[in-house]
Amino acid sequence: MKAVDLNGVGMTSMRTRERLVQRLRDEGISDEIVLNVIRTTPRHIFVDEALSHRAYEDTALPIGFNQTLSQPYTVARMTELLLQAGAPRKVLEVGSGSGYQTAVLAQLVNEVYTVERIGPLQEKAKSRMKLLELSNVAFLHTDGGMGWPEKGPFDAIMVTAAPDTIPEALIEQLAIGGRMVIPVGGDKQYLTLVDRTSSGVEIERVEPARFVPLLAGIR
Numbered sequence: 403m404k405a406v407d408l409n410g411v412g413m414t415s416m417r418t419r420e421r422l423v424q425r426l427r428d429e430g431i432s433d434e435i436v437l438n439v440i441r442t443t444p445r446h447i448f449v450d451e452a453l454s455h456r457a458y459e460d461t462a463l464p465i466g467f468n469q470t471l472s473q474p475y476t477v478a479r480m481t482e483l484l485l486q487a488g489a490p491r492k493v494l495e496v497g498s499g500s501g502y503q504t505a506v507l508a509q510l511v512n513e514v515y516t517v518e519r520i521g522p523l524q525e526k527a528k529s530r531m532k533l534l535e536l537s538n539v540a541f542l543h544t545d546g547g548m549g550w551p552e553k554g555p556f557d558a559i560m561v562t563a564a565p566d567t568i569p570e571a572l573i574e575q576l577a578i579g580g581r582m583v584i585p586v587g588g589d590k591q592y593l594t595l596v597d598r599t600s601s602g603v604e605i606e607r608v609e610p611a612r613f614v615p616l617l618a619g620i621r
């Protein structure tokens with residue numbers, strides 16, 4: 403088997419990544435801890451080799467099965483928003499996809515629980531965690547609209563596919579004081595914050611977003 407180049411050369415080199423980080427800064431990402439993880443995480447191993455030269459562009463990329471690896475700006479923004487509510491130790495991610503967002507989270511929090519409805523995508527994401535030696539990630543092949551009740555409550559929940567309305571099951575699995583970052587809506591979506599308090603939830607729309615839909619059932 404061919405060895406995977408984690409450091410990258412040419413279009414995947416550190417200099418190329420540095421340019422991406424500068425662009426994210428220009429677009430308003432200000433959490434330097436998040437930016438540093440973006441800089442050091444090899445995004446090129448999360449896409450097919452034929453696309454690896456585009457891995458450090460600020461653009462979403464196809465990962466098969468009609469799904470996409472989110473744009474770096476979106477990953478950085480959602481991660482920044484998730485961390486702003488405090489220092490979450492235990493995080494649920496709904497929609498592992500390529501595993502890129504999972505890998506970013508795994509370097510910033512103690513435990514990541516990630517669920518994905520498409521089996522083959524999950525298998526690939528798993529092997530990438532191994533390659534990066536990120537051992538604090540647990541995977542489950544399930545319909546993430548239900549969350550992962552056995553492992554909850556979570557200090558934070560990140561959803562990377564958009565439901566029409568916020569799933570009640572996810573709110574229930576959020577710890578008091580916890581935050582969920584979730585894109586909500588059909589044609590017109592908004593990145594939304596759901597903060598659980600002792601008396602209920604506070605909901606805030608942050609900015610327009612464009613995500614693939616959260617779909618029911620597994621395949």
Ligand code: SAH
Binds near residue numbers: 498
């Ligand atoms: N965070 C991913 C983004 C992937 S796109 C990345 O960095 O690559 C969104 C993902 O959510 C897709 O892989 C899709 O299959 C998954 N998804 C959609 N509905 C889901 C559901 N109900 N449960 C779990 N995963 C779901």
